[in-house]
Amino acid sequence: MSLFAEAPLSLPDADLCLLPAWQSADVADTWLAQLLEQTLWEQPQVRLYGRLHPVPRLVAWYGDPEARYRYSGLVHQPLPWTPLLQQIRDQVAAAVGQPLNGCLLNYYRDGQDSMGWHSDDETELGPEPLIASLNLGGTRRFDLRRKGQTRIAHSLSLAHGSLLVMRGPTQHYWQHQVAKTRSQCAPRLNLTFRLIRSPA
Template structure:
């Protein structure tokens, strides 16, 4: 039986500030939010360009914010919708813990092990220098990979649990890349809510 543990884990990683909360939301909260957001968010699948070819993005996304500022990445520009009550409540709880105000949430839905996101950094210009990224995970467990941009010996894996919170801040986005790779293991739906501040 897994005990409910919301004690933060500060990862000892060079050139990064990363904090992991294995159970930021209790199991009942996490189940409720997952089921609600799965059916109420306006999920979409955009095309991305890879090696000059347009292909469907291997996951579904949705963008919500408390402003009307767009968010652009990988050649995609998304216009936000207003925060739903559930997203606003999640944002408030994260802000209370981090003492940081977020404006925007990029939501990702990984439908199965074939859905993924490749190596990248959350370093878009509109996020400013040294952005704080707060990522909530609901649903199936997936492995989050990190690798240092210049020191190839520096790698890290974090198993992101249902109801967990991962905070990346400081110079993390300058020095590290991250991904959620595909997996051949049978796995259910996973949702990540990535809160950020657009200036």
């Protein structure tokens, strides 16, 4: 894939590419402002050790009608694409050379909003899923570690307008997180596009 030929990240048993400036600042600014205004945000609760806790960020799941997706123990019915999300989806799909039928939006309002360690390895995504992660707003650190290990093996700074693509065996061998931080950081919006192959 020529688009990513100059941006690979070298990790064993992984296939990652980062395009730090996939979109210009002007386009990224426009997308960020419109998406924050148009998205139907929710803050679902997950059950941990018998108690319900709100997830530490706002989320929304958009997609084709059949793109039901199970994560965090919940089955999510997709909201219909907005014109802007459809436009962005088409651009990302063209960039990665694969159809994409769903998008999970995560809104990190400040440094205390976070995403814990996980892999995007749900059955619905198939054995070697492609995850295309578009980042808008404040820069946050993205950590990777080997499954079964506790040590962070690699970290990336995901900046405004950047596109991170994970594919191949990555989700089988690696986990990732966006940790809480006490550092000052602007609100961040992350869009992860994927292909639901067998809906929940």
